[in-house]
Amino acid sequence: MTSIAVVGCGYLGAVHAACMAELGHEVVGLEVDLERVASLNDGRAPFHEPGLDDLLARGLASGRLSFTADPAAIAEVEVAFICVGTPQRRGELAADVSHVDAATATVAAHVTRAGALVVGKSTVPVGTAPRLAEELARTAPHLELAWNPEFLREGHAVDDTLEPDRLVLGVTSERAEAVLREVYATPIAGGTPVVVTDFATAELAKVAANSFLATKISFINAMAELCEAAGGDVVLLADAIGHDKRIGRSFLNAGLGFGGGCLPKDIRAFMARAGEVGADQALTFLREVDAINMRRRSRMVDLAIAGLGGSAIGRRVGVLGAAFKPHSDDIRDSPALNVAAQLQLQGADVVITDPEALDNARRLWPGLSYASTAQEACEGVDIVLLLTEWPEYVGLDPDELGTVVRRRHVLDGRNALDVRRWQAAGWDYRALGRPHV
Numbered sequence: 359m360t361s362i363a364v365v366g367c368g369y370l371g372a373v374h375a376a377c378m379a380e381l382g383h384e385v386v387g388l389e390v391d392l393e394r395v396a397s398l399n400d401g402r403a404p405f406h407e408p409g410l411d412d413l414l415a416r417g418l419a420s421g422r423l424s425f426t427a428d429p430a431a432i433a434e435v436e437v438a439f440i441c442v443g444t445p446q447r448r449g450e451l452a453a454d455v456s457h458v459d460a461a462t463a464t465v466a467a468h469v470t471r472a473g474a475l476v477v478g479k480s481t482v483p484v485g486t487a488p489r490l491a492e493e494l495a496r497t498a499p500h501l502e503l504a505w506n507p508e509f510l511r512e513g514h515a516v517d518d519t520l521e522p523d524r525l526v527l528g529v530t531s532e533r534a535e536a537v538l539r540e541v542y543a544t545p546i547a548g549g550t551p552v553v554v555t556d557f558a559t560a561e562l563a564k565v566a567a568n569s570f571l572a573t574k575i576s577f578i579n580a581m582a583e584l585c586e587a588a589g590g591d592v593v594l595l596a597d598a599i600g601h602d603k604r605i606g607r608s609f610l611n612a613g614l615g616f617g618g619g620c621l622p623k624d625i626r627a628f629m630a631r632a633g634e635v636g637a638d639q640a641l642t643f644l645r646e647v648d649a650i651n652m653r654r655r656s657r658m659v660d661l662a663i664a665g666l667g668g669s670a671i672g673r674r675v676g677v678l679g680a681a682f683k684p685h686s687d688d689i690r691d692s693p694a695l696n697v698a699a700q701l702q703l704q705g706a707d708v709v710i711t712d713p714e715a716l717d718n719a720r721r722l723w724p725g726l727s728y729a730s731t732a733q734e735a736c737e738g739v740d741i742v743l744l745l746t747e748w749p750e751y752v753g754l755d756p757d758e759l760g761t762v763v764r765r766r767h768v769l770d771g772r773n774a775l776d777v778r779r780w781q782a783a784g785w786d787y788r789a790l791g792r793p794h795v
């Protein structure tokens with residue numbers, strides 16, 4: 359059992375803290391947001407993440423898990439994970455690492471145990487770890503730094519943490535590696551591969567992985583543009599190339615593209631950092647990845663307006679989905695909300711529904727209208743837009759929904775609906791990258 363602090367208990371840190379307790383460690387989560395602390399100590403995840411409430415309940419009941427805003431509580435820990443946010447800086451591509459700096463300073467000031475390991479998990483620009491290590495050497499020489507980037511997906515965060523595809527340990531000593539191998543003894547014993555690296559490789563592995571995933575999505579969305587121009591079907595195209603084991607079918611789902619709190623900001627921060635370290639040309643392709651991705655949102659708006667007869671003014675639009683992807687209530691850079699807001703700005707009366715993200719959406723876009731069910735959102739609408747492929751929307755009965763709409767016209771922004779079924783129910787079905795379905 360290792361005594362652990364997790365600093366920053368958002369989407370990453372709350373899951374990490376609960377999972378570390380599940381693995382048998384003694385964990386204190388340090389979080390500046392008092393509401394978040396109270397909710398976590400009550401066993402209620404402050405956001406939607408499948409399985410997290412159960413884990414919190416077990417951890418709290420075991421007495422091995424607690425949350426606090428008081429940094430004095432982390433004095434005796436052996437390992438302090440840094441899990442605070444690294445958002446895009448306003449008006450720039452680069453990441454804002456000020457929270458990481460502040461969290462590291464808090465750990466330096468409060469962890470007193472000699473030899474304790476400070477472990478960065480936040481996604482940072484390459485070069486951050488050596489800078490923080492120097493800072494610690496000056497301010498808290500009794501502490502050592504390691505970098506252990508996190509690859510979990512929202513919506514699958516618990517499983518991804520307990521059984522990760524791999525662990526990347528950026529370390530500068532055998533002792534640091536040994537401490538981290540002890541922390542992750544259970545997944546390692548279960549077969550999780552471990553890649554031990556220097557700091558730079560560990561930091562780069564994270565943004566390289568997200569850049570690759572973003573590139574894969576934009577590649578298939580570029581093919582969708584081609585299909586729209588040349589008459590192909592991007593879903594069949596993805597199947598056709600995805601059967602090639604060297605390519606693989608995952609992350610080839612064409613549609614509205616990627617959003618969320620990570621892929622968009624990470625590729626931008628990576629481009630900005632490449633310039634700073636003198637590799638100006640290396641990542642210019644990511645600009646195109648970003649541009650292809652953003653073009654899908656405009657294309658969706660154009661298709662919707664075309665479906666409304668050329669103007670959105672005074673027309674009613676029902677939107678299924680607000681979260682950036684299913685199984686999450688995260689609306690950071692949500693393609694669905696972006697499209698909904700653009701249509702509203704063009705004069706449509708847009709009503710949005712989502713099983714988990716409505717409260718977050720209301721806070722960010724109070725000017726849009728919201729409904730708690732698909733039927734309510736689609737009451738009297740001229741067009742239905744599927745923008746987040748929640749299973750409950752994919753499984754909707756087109757006959758039943760057809761009774762509440764004004765026109766049976768659906769735009770599938772995620773290529774997720776059963777085309778034949780919707781067409782058989784008399785719906786005019788349109789999708790991105792499938793001009794002839």
Ligand SMILES: NC(=O)C1=CN([C@@H]2O[C@H](COP(=O)(O)OP(=O)(O)OC[C@H]3O[C@@H](n4cnc5c(N)ncnc54)[C@H](O)[C@@H]3O)[C@@H](O)[C@H]2O)C=CC1
Nearest residue numbers: 366367368369370389390391442443444461480481508512
């Ligand atoms: N959300 C995700 O699925 C993943 C996120 N990441 C990375 O993890 C980092 C965190 O991301 P999220 O959890 O999504 O962000 P978040 O914004 O949900 O959570 C950050 C939390 O840190 C707290 N915080 C800020 N400064 C603090 C301080 N000095 N002391 C204590 N708490 C503090 C905030 O109040 C907030 O609750 C980012 O670098 C992100 O790129 C990596 C993998 C997955």
Ligand SMILES: O=C(O)[C@H]1O[C@H](OP(=O)(O)OP(=O)(O)OC[C@H]2O[C@@H](n3ccc(=O)[nH]c3=O)[C@H](O)[C@@H]2O)[C@H](O)[C@@H](O)[C@@H]1O
Nearest residue numbers: 508509510511512575609610611615616617618620682683
């Ligand atoms: O750094 C992070 O925070 C995380 O970012 C992503 O995870 P996440 O943002 O939770 O979601 P993804 O499942 O990657 O989906 C991202 C976006 O891409 C879209 N997407 C995904 C797959 C696909 O084929 N097509 C597609 O448009 C999704 O709808 C969503 O908007 C990565 O998958 C994680 O490995 C990483 O840890």
